[in-house]
Amino acid sequence: MEVMNNVENVKTQMRRGVLEYCILSILSKKDSYASSILSELKDARMIVVEGTIYPLLIRQKNQGLLTYRWEESPQGPPRKYYQITDKGRQALAEMDSAWQELVETIRLLREK
Amino acid sequence: MEVMNNVENVKTQMRRGVLEYCILSILSKKDSYASSILSELKDARMIVVEGTIYPLLIRQKNQGLLTYRWEESPQGPPRKYYQITDKGRQALAEMDSAWQELVETIRLLREK
DNA sequence: TTTATGTACTTTGCGATACAAGGTAATAAT
DNA sequence: ATTATTACCTTGTATCGCAAAGTACATAAA
Numbered sequence A, B: 001m002e003v004m005n006n007v008e009n010v011k012t013q014m015r016r017g018v019l020e021y022c023i024l025s026i027l028s029k030k031d032s033y034a035s036s037i038l039s040e041l042k043d044a045r046m047i048v049v050e051g052t053i054y055p056l057l058i059r060q061k062n063q064g065l066l067t068y069r070w071e072e073s074p075q076g077p078p079r080k081y082y083q084i085t086d087k088g089r090q091a092l093a094e095m096d097s098a099w100q101e102l103v104e105t106i107r108l109l110r111e112k
Numbered sequence C: 001t002t003t004a005t006g007t008a009c010t011t012t013g014c015g016a017t018a019c020a021a022g023g024t025a026a027t028a029a030t
Numbered sequence D: 001a002t003t004a005t006t007a008c009c010t011t012g013t014a015t016c017g018c019a020a021a022g023t024a025c026a027t028a029a030a
Helices: A006-029 A034-043 A050-062 A086-111 B006-029 B034-043 B050-062 B086-111
Strands: A066-071 A079-084 B066-071 B079-084
Touching: A006 A034, A006 A050, A006 A079, A006 A086, A006 B006, A006 B086, A034 A050, A034 A079, A050 A066, A079 A086, A086 B006, A086 B086, B006 B034, B006 B050, B006 B079, B006 B086, B034 B050, B034 B079, B050 B066, B079 B086
Parallel strands: none
Antiparallel strands: A066 A079, B066 B079
16 A cells, blocks of 8 residues: 555546546547547546556447447558447436536535 | 446546545535535535545545544534645645646547 | 434445556568 | 567456444433
8 A cells, every 4th residue: 555646546536437438428529449549548648548448448338338340450450449329429418417517516615 | 237327327436536635625624524524525416425435534544634633522422523734735736736637638528 | 211313433345447467369560 | 480560358456435234422202
């Protein structure tokens, strides 16, 4: 214990809470595959690693929020392209509400 | 499995990420004890339960973010009043930044 | 006095999940 | 053949929220 700095830990947990939300958001714009989603999240400073994202995509697929298809890659092994489903879009809409509610809650807690 | 609805699960995880932040925020305004903090969070629609908050307060105390003292209650058993430390206030400031950064990240991810 | 009620703190067991680390496999370049 | 790159997957570990049950104190009711 005490290996991880507390604030880093809290940051990790904050990210954790919105990871599924972010992935659905990315896939709502265009189909994509794990490595690409990973890069996009890294660019947005949402630090995630492979061991996190692969199981997460599989879970979301199992929940019916996503489907996938294999596609040849211009170079390298084939890619597993994920596509958001109607159920996924519905879930995304609910997450939008949940997120906004949380942001508002924190705003109130922090200001007064 | 499949006991919990997915969106509920995501809400839970979103809350999880900010719980420590909320508690430090509440204690930054005035000293308080677990049951009272619990009510305050419930009023703010941050659903938390005893089994979550007690260990969390103990963890924060062990990290030096809080101290505590016992105080008699007007009625009922004595209360364990927690007080935020300088280190706690510093952590809170860092969490403010982390939170705002996250809010901005999500805003960008969701809009474009 | 005994019992019930309300308040408050604590602990145990379980399930979920992020991460580190390592593994598998396909393609292209050397 | 070997190496590098890209891509996907799995295992072990630690953390942590929650449900549930337990302990303890004070006061009110039976």
